Amino acid sequence: MEESYDFIVVGAGASGAVLASRLAHTPVAPSVLLAEAGSSNSDAANLSAADRFTVAFAPNSPLNWGYKTVPQNHLSGQEVDYSRGKGLGGSTAINFCGWTVGPKDDYDEWADLVEDERFGWKNVDRVLKRVENLDATIPDTTMRKQLNAKSKEHSNSGNLHLSYGNAWVPDIADIFTAAEQSGHSINADVNNGNPIGMGIGSVCIANGIRATSASAYLSQPPSNLKILPDAPIARILFEGKRAVGVETIDGRRLLARKEVIVSGGALNTPQLLMLSGIGPAEELKKYNIPTVANLPMVGRNLQDHCFSAAGVVLKKDPNAQVSPDSQSPTPMGWFKLPSVTSSPEFQSLPLRTQKHMYKPTIPAVEVATHSPASFFDYEPTETTTHFGAICLIMNPQSRGTVTLRSSNPSDTPLIDPKFLTHPFDRLVLIEGVREIMRILSAPVYASRTVQKLGPQDDSDESIWDSITGNLRSSWHMSGTACMGLNAEEAVVNSSFKVFGLEACRVVDLSVCPFVINAHTQSTAYVLGEIAAEVLAEEYGLGEVRISEKVVQSSKEKL
Numbered sequence: 001m002e003e004s005y006d007f008i009v010v011g012a013g014a015s016g017a018v019l020a021s022r023l024a025h026t027p028v029a030p031s032v033l034l035a036e037a038g039s040s041n042s043d044a045a046n047l048s049a050a051d052r053f054t055v056a057f058a059p060n061s062p063l064n065w066g067y068k069t070v071p072q073n074h075l076s077g078q079e080v081d082y083s084r085g086k087g088l089g090g091s092t093a094i095n096f097c098g099w100t101v102g103p104k105d106d107y108d109e110w111a112d113l114v115e116d117e118r119f120g121w122k123n124v125d126r127v128l129k130r131v132e133n134l135d136a137t138i139p140d141t142t143m144r145k146q147l148n149a150k151s152k153e154h155s156n157s158g159n160l161h162l163s164y165g166n167a168w169v170p171d172i173a174d175i176f177t178a179a180e181q182s183g184h185s186i187n188a189d190v191n192n193g194n195p196i197g198m199g200i201g202s203v204c205i206a207n208g209i210r211a212t213s214a215s216a217y218l219s220q221p222p223s224n225l226k227i228l229p230d231a232p233i234a235r236i237l238f239e240g241k242r243a244v245g246v247e248t249i250d251g252r253r254l255l256a257r258k259e260v261i262v263s264g265g266a267l268n269t270p271q272l273l274m275l276s277g278i279g280p281a282e283e284l285k286k287y288n289i290p291t292v293a294n295l296p297m298v299g300r301n302l303q304d305h306c307f308s309a310a311g312v313v314l315k316k317d318p319n320a321q322v323s324p325d326s327q328s329p330t331p332m333g334w335f336k337l338p339s340v341t342s343s344p345e346f347q348s349l350p351l352r353t354q355k356h357m358y359k360p361t362i363p364a365v366e367v368a369t370h371s372p373a374s375f376f377d378y379e380p381t382e383t384t385t386h387f388g389a390i391c392l393i394m395n396p397q398s399r400g401t402v403t404l405r406s407s408n409p410s411d412t413p414l415i416d417p418k419f420l421t422h423p424f425d426r427l428v429l430i431e432g433v434r435e436i437m438r439i440l441s442a443p444v445y446a447s448r449t450v451q452k453l454g455p456q457d458d459s460d461e462s463i464w465d466s467i468t469g470n471l472r473s474s475w476h477m478s479g480t481a482c483m484g485l486n487a488e489e490a491v492v493n494s495s496f497k498v499f500g501l502e503a504c505r506v507v508d509l510s511v512c513p514f515v516i517n518a519h520t521q522s523t524a525y526v527l528g529e530i531a532a533e534v535l536a537e538e539y540g541l542g543e544v545r546i547s548e549k550v551v552q553s554s555k556e557k558l
Helices: 016-024 051-054 104-114 121-130 172-181 214-219 265-275 283-284 351-358 425-437 460-468 522-536
Strands: 003-010 031-033 132-134 161-164 196-198 226-227 233-239 242-248 253-262 306-315 331-335 365-369 384-393 401-402 414-416 449-453 505-506
Touching: 003 016, 003 242, 016 031, 016 226, 031 253, 104 121, 121 132, 121 522, 161 214, 172 196, 172 331, 172 425, 196 283, 233 253, 233 265, 233 460, 253 265, 253 522, 265 401, 306 425, 306 460, 365 425, 384 425, 384 449, 425 460
Parallel strands: 003 031, 003 253, 031 226, 132 161, 253 505
Antiparallel strands: 196 331, 233 242, 242 253, 306 384, 306 449, 331 365, 365 384, 401 414
C-alpha cells in the first residue's frame, strides 16, 4: 500500500532535520515524511562526545558510511578518508563538534552570485540566532579577557546547544601567546562574521553530551512529522518532469502531494539525482539510466578544505595537570598571508576571485591546534609530549567530482576531490604549513622544543614532501548540486528548485556555490532554516515557528 505525504525530505542530517521539523511546525501543519537511510542511532544518543568519536570511527561503525576517495595519485596514491554520518543526525552525529560560522563576506558573495539577499550575511546572521543556543561562558578564567562572545551577537534561545566546553587543558593559553609573538591578533569572537585572528570556536556539546541535528530538532516530533529510519532511497519518482515521490531500495513507494526535497549531503545527493535520471546525460547513458533532466553540473564542482599538519615535540611541563574532565574546544585561527596574495598563482586567478579574497573577513588559511599524535610518527614518553597543528586551505580552487559506480543504489559513489590539483591550492597549503612552523617556533615553545614533527625544514620541497604523504579532509564537502542562475552552470536556483523540474528541490551543502570558509555544519543548519521559510511562503503554510515564538520570514525581515 502506498503512503502519501505533503512533503518528503530525504536525509536527516543538519539540513534535512531542520527543514522537516520547521515545515511540520508551521501553523498549517502539513504532513511531512523524513526518510533516512541509516538507523535512529538511539543506542548512541547519550554517548559522551569522546565515546561517540570512538564508536563513529571504529571499523564497520553503524554511525559512519565509511567512504574513501579514489586514489589521489598525485599525493602518493592516498585514498583519503571521507567519513559521512549514517542515521538520524547525519554527520552532526560523528563530526568533531566545532561550531564556526565563517566570514560575512562569503555570504554576501553568495547572495551576489545567485542574486538573492536571503543568502547575504544580514539574513544569515538572523537565521543563525534561530539555531544557536549558546552558553558563552569561557571556562578558563585566565582567557576571559581575550575571548568573549558578546551576547547581543548570538542567541541563547535557539534549538542547538552550544558551549565553550568544560575544564580546558592547561596549555591552551600558550598558542595565543605564540600567535601574538608571531604577529597575529587575537580574535575575541571568531563567530561574529569576521574570523580573522587567533580565536576559539564554540562546540555542539552541553554537559558533556554531543548536540546533533536530531537531538536539537527531532527529539519531540509533532504528530504530522513521520521519521522513517532504515529507509535508503533508490530513486525519485517522476510523472513527466514533476517529482511525485520516492522509492526505497526494498521497493516501497512513498508519494509526495507537494514536493520531494533531497537533503542527502554533497556526496549522496548527486548520487541520488543521477540514479533518478538527473545529471550529465553522458554519465547517465553509461548506466542505461533514462534522462529526466540533463544537468551537466550534477556531481561536479566538489570543493573541500583539505589539510596537513606540522608539530613539535616538547619537554613536559611538570606543573601541567590535565583534568580527566578537560574538554576544550580547539583553538582556531584564520589568517591572511601576504605570501599568498603576492604570488603569481594568486595573480593568475580570475579577477572576481582575487577581489573576494582581498575582502577584510576572507582568510587564506585556517590553523587549528591540539592535533592528535596519530597525525605524526610520534609516541609520547615520560619526559616529552607533542604539540601539533593543522593548516586547512581556504578558498580552494581545485574542483572534484562525485560520479556513479554503477546503477545499483546500494553501491557507494565514486568520489574524486582532486585535492591540490590547482597550483594555487598547492601554494596555499605550503605557505600555511610554513606559517604553522613559524608560530610553533615562537619563544613560548622554543625553549621546550626537542624536535620537529612533519616537515624538517621550511623549504617548499620539505613541506611538499610532508604534505604528499600526510593529507586529510576536514569533511567539508560542498558544491556538487550548486546554486546559480541557469542550468548550464548550476543545478538549483536560489529557491532550491532543481532546474527543469517541478516539485523537486535540493537543500544541503551540495547547493553551496563555493565552500564557505568555516566548519560547514553551521551552513547546513542555515540552509535548512532558509529553505523552510521559502517553502512556507510559497505554500502559504504560515510563519515558521521556534517553540512558541513566531519568526518573520526572511523576505519580510529584509
